[in-house]
Amino acid sequence: MQQLKLYDLDRSGNCYKVRLLLSMLGLAYERIHTDSTAGETQTEAFKRLNPRGQIPVLVDGETVIWDSMAILIYLARRYGAEQWLPSEVMDEVRVMQWLAVSENELLYGLARARVTVRFNRPFDLEQCHRDAKPGLEAMEQRLGHYNWLATEHPTIADIACYPYVALAEEGRFSLDHYPAVRSWLKRIEELSGWVPMIEKPGYKPGLPRKYSVK
Amino acid sequence: MQQLKLYDLDRSGNCYKVRLLLSMLGLAYERIHTDSTAGETQTEAFKRLNPRGQIPVLVDGETVIWDSMAILIYLARRYGAEQWLPSEVMDEVRVMQWLAVSENELLYGLARARVTVRFNRPFDLEQCHRDAKPGLEAMEQRLGHYNWLATEHPTIADIACYPYVALAEEGRFSLDHYPAVRSWLKRIEELSGWVPMIEKPGYKPGLPRKYSVK
Numbered sequence: 458m459q460q461l462k463l464y465d466l467d468r469s470g471n472c473y474k475v476r477l478l479l480s481m482l483g484l485a486y487e488r489i490h491t492d493s494t495a496g497e498t499q500t501e502a503f504k505r506l507n508p509r510g511q512i513p514v515l516v517d518g519e520t521v522i523w524d525s526m527a528i529l530i531y532l533a534r535r536y537g538a539e540q541w542l543p544s545e546v547m548d549e550v551r552v553m554q555w556l557a558v559s560e561n562e563l564l565y566g567l568a569r570a571r572v573t574v575r576f577n578r579p580f581d582l583e584q585c586h587r588d589a590k591p592g593l594e595a596m597e598q599r600l601g602h603y604n605w606l607a608t609e610h611p612t613i614a615d616i617a618c619y620p621y622v623a624l625a626e627e628g629r630f631s632l633d634h635y636p637a638v639r640s641w642l643k644r645i646e647e648l649s650g651w652v653p654m655i656e657k658p659g660y661k662p663g664l665p666r667k668y669s670v671k
Numbered sequence: 672m673q674q675l676k677l678y679d680l681d682r683s684g685n686c687y688k689v690r691l692l693l694s695m696l697g698l699a700y701e702r703i704h705t706d707s708t709a710g711e712t713q714t715e716a717f718k719r720l721n722p723r724g725q726i727p728v729l730v731d732g733e734t735v736i737w738d739s740m741a742i743l744i745y746l747a748r749r750y751g752a753e754q755w756l757p758s759e760v761m762d763e764v765r766v767m768q769w770l771a772v773s774e775n776e777l778l779y780g781l782a783r784a785r786v787t788v789r790f791n792r793p794f795d796l797e798q799c800h801r802d803a804k805p806g807l808e809a810m811e812q813r814l815g816h817y818n819w820l821a822t823e824h825p826t827i828a829d830i831a832c833y834p835y836v837a838l839a840e841e842g843r844f845s846l847d848h849y850p851a852v853r854s855w856l857k858r859i860e861e862l863s864g865w866v867p868m869i870e871k872p873g874y875k876p877g878l879p880r881k882y883s884v885k
Contacts, residue, residue, distance in 0.1 A: 510805055
């Protein structure tokens with residue numbers, strides 16, 4: 458097996474999803490710092506890797522995969538145990554439902570709220586919060602009765618949904634009304650291989666969602 | 672096999688994705704008209720089917736599946752030939768990359784642009800167009816060299832991406848600069864089982880994207 462390479466930015470939640478799964482699967486990889494906010498994903502060279510001009514991108518030998526959801530699926534199928542992405546149809550479909558939530562409510566709701574507050578991006582914060590709410594409500598309902606989103610075990614659905622929920626308060630989206638979601642965040646943080654988003658002094662290890670908003 | 676039931680609205684592109692695949696797979700189903708714009712997805716009864724409060728929802732006997740992407744995956748795995756969602760890992764991952772585009776650039780770019788123009792929803796049209804562009808550019812690049820998005824055959828990736836691209840001009844997003852994408856739309860419309868989004872006099876059959884914007 459050749460060394461995996463991840464085009465990556467530490468503060469990107471979409472990149473963090475991939476780093477979490479790589480760590481939980483015990484896979485070594487090289488991080489290639491790619492600052493999307495400085496135009497580094499818009500160069501011709503980068504767009505040959507990913508025509509969308511976005512991180513993360515995973516390179517595994519001759520294989521290039523863009524998109525965080527597709528990368529999670531690739532890693533689970535290629536290197537993961539059955540648990541992470543079951544092959545039984547209904548279990549697989551349940552995983553896909555929550556991957557869809559991660560790409561919709563969590564990305565266009567919570568992640569956009571976060572970049573609006575933290576990085577001054579020009580989105581409508583209240584609209585972002587409205588977009589996020591149905592996803593969080595669906596999660597709260599599920600997690601009020603089950604430990605994990607899709608099956609009886611953690612899957613890539615939990616990994617995909619975790620980062621932007623853990624970072625919700627950076628986008629001023631309060632999790633006060635979502636106690637089951639908060640318990641689930643803690644369960645994920647206790648999984649073997651869990652790592653914080655950013656390893657820096659001043660960031661509270663184990664609780665990335667609590668790091669201070671400037 | 673029990674009768675499939677689809678909670679559905681004719682003018683919803685996300686529902687249309689599912690109807691297209693059902694038709695291409697030759698599956699009979701009952702349509703249950705559910706007007707999300709009249710609050711019919713926000714009732715307690717509906718939220719027991721789908722806690723997100725969204726259409727489409729597919730019911731297959733005792734099984735309830737919400738989310739258009741998850742429904743496409745379910746139908747392909749349960750009722751479709753290998754072609755629609757290949758089991759070979761890299762082919763599957765290529766399908767997932769384009770499903771991600773359908774959930775991101777096409778939904779939050781093109782579909783939001785369309786509801787802004789057609790249904791007076793309060794989104795920023797220029798922002799929607801900016802959000803759409805990287806997805807269309809990636810499609811144009813791929814389709815400049817290949818007939819289909821993910822593999823050498825049509826897959827659920829093509830089905831998922833088709834509706835909101837076909838409807839792009841309803842959101843004032845011009846496809847003039849995307850000739851390969853326009854040719855791909857025509858190829859999809861020539862597939863066996865293709866149906867227009869809305870069957871009504873005055874809608875030009877075979878070219879749903881051309882129906883007039885009020």
